[in-house]
Amino acid sequence: MITTALYITIGMVMLAVLLNTYRLLRGPDAPDRVLALDTLYINAIALIILLGITLGTRLYLEAALLIAVMGFVGTVAMAKYLKRGSVIE
Amino acid sequence: MLDRLNFPQPCLSLILFVVWQVLSDGVSGASVVMGLMLAWLIPRLTHGFWPERPPFRKPWKMAGYLLLVTRDIVTASIAVTRLILTPGRPRPVFISYPLTLQNPLAISMLASTISLTPGTVSADVSDDNKLLLIHSLDTEDEQKVIDTIRNRYESRLLEMFQ
Amino acid sequence: MNQALEILLSILLLTGGFFTLAGAIGLARLPDFYTRLHGPTKATTLGVGAIMISSLIYFSVTExxxxxxxxLIMVFLVLTAPVSANMMAKAAMHIGVRTTEETRGQGWDQ
Incomplete structure (x- = not known):
């Protein structure tokens, strides 16, 4: 039963990724695209965790942690670039 | 030499130590030593970013506040999901919220709480720390949102910080 | 693994997937940037949180x-979601992203 639930959840998250990609491509403004990228990395974390459960290994958790840290830094850097025109002043 | 071997920020050091134990696979001698070194070194390196120690009056109230916020995160997500999935356009509004908190740490905690709770995202703090700009997803009455935030979160933070 | 635990894990997984999807639908469907900001900060955070908890329970039982x-990942996501939302809202107000006609009140830029 848990396998079925796992596959349905992976399908739902993939659909979410597709919707985010639609927003990423459509825009219309730069902040919309940054927001879409922000949501995409959080969904990537969810997919990695689900993959880890499917394969029965914990190894991918470290990757998820790294994506969480790097994704946050990336979002903040892009938002700051949009506001100030440079990342490090 | 010995007077340098202290922890200027015990809270930060404790958090760093615990996080290092979680990150390294299981608690062992090596992870404890490394955790102690990090807990000593990082507060020293980041000293310049912590201008003054926040006046934390009643830290034991923090646990209750965190529980309240956790519960509200769940109800907030359900409320926002319902709004997203029901057809029809929402009625968004920008609200200026007059702050009574003064401490910067307390203000950022309030702003984070607002972002995670039903239908509101905090957008900006004015330069003189007196106004907080909030964007609300679907509201008829601005005053009601302001009152909810004041009674539910700000009063508790005020008790903790001043 | 016993039956009750499997049901609990399945419910947690499906709830997580549902909220993640709801956040993405909000991002795709809502009319302007500031309303779109609400979906990812709340629904997606809770969705990923539910998936994390099911992973935690699953590995605690099997191993x-x-x-x-x-x-750690969950606490980090919950702490950073409002911060990045706030940064993006500031950037959007600076650029002057337009709002829908229904929006009352004004953003500011300083």
């Missing part, structure tokens, strides 16, 4: 030892 990395 018999508790490893807290999931809790």
């Amino acid at each position: 018999g030892s508790i490893n807290m990395t999931e809790i």
Whole structure:
């Protein structure tokens, strides 16, 4: 039963990724695209965790942690670039 | 030499130590030593970013506040999901919220709480720390949102910080 | 693994997937940037949180030892979601992203 639930959840998250990609491509403004990228990395974390459960290994958790840290830094850097025109002043 | 071997920020050091134990696979001698070194070194390196120690009056109230916020995160997500999935356009509004908190740490905690709770995202703090700009997803009455935030979160933070 | 635990894990997984999807639908459907900001900060955070908890329970049961990395990721996501939302809102107000006609009140830029 848990396998079925796992596959349905992976399908739902993939659909979410597709919707985010639609927003990423459509825009219309730069902040919309940054927001879409922000949501995409959080969904990537969810997919990695689900993959880890499917394969029965914990190894991918470290990757998820790294994506969480790097994704946050990336979002903040892009938002700051949009506001100030440079990342490090 | 010995007077340098202290922890200027015990809270930060404790958090760093615990996080290092979680990150390294299981608690062992090596992870404890490394955790102690990090807990000593990082507060020293980041000293310049912590201008003054926040006046934390009643830290034991923090646990209750965190529980309240956790519960509200769940109800907030359900409320926002319902709004997203029901057809029809929402009625968004920008609200200026007059702050009574003064401490910067307390203000950022309030702003984070607002972002995670039903239908509101905090957008900006004015330069003189007196106004907080909030964007609300679907509201008829601005005053009601302001009152909810004041009674539910700000009063508790005020008790903790001043 | 016994039946009750499997049901609990399945419910947690499906709830997580549902909220993640709801956040993405909000991002795709809502009319302007500021309303779109609401979906990812709340629904997606809770969705990923539910998936993390099911992973934590699953590995604690199958491997018999508790490893807290999931809790760390979850706390990190909950702490950073409002901060990045705030940064993006500031950037959008600076650029002057337009709002829908229904929006009352004004953003400011300083």
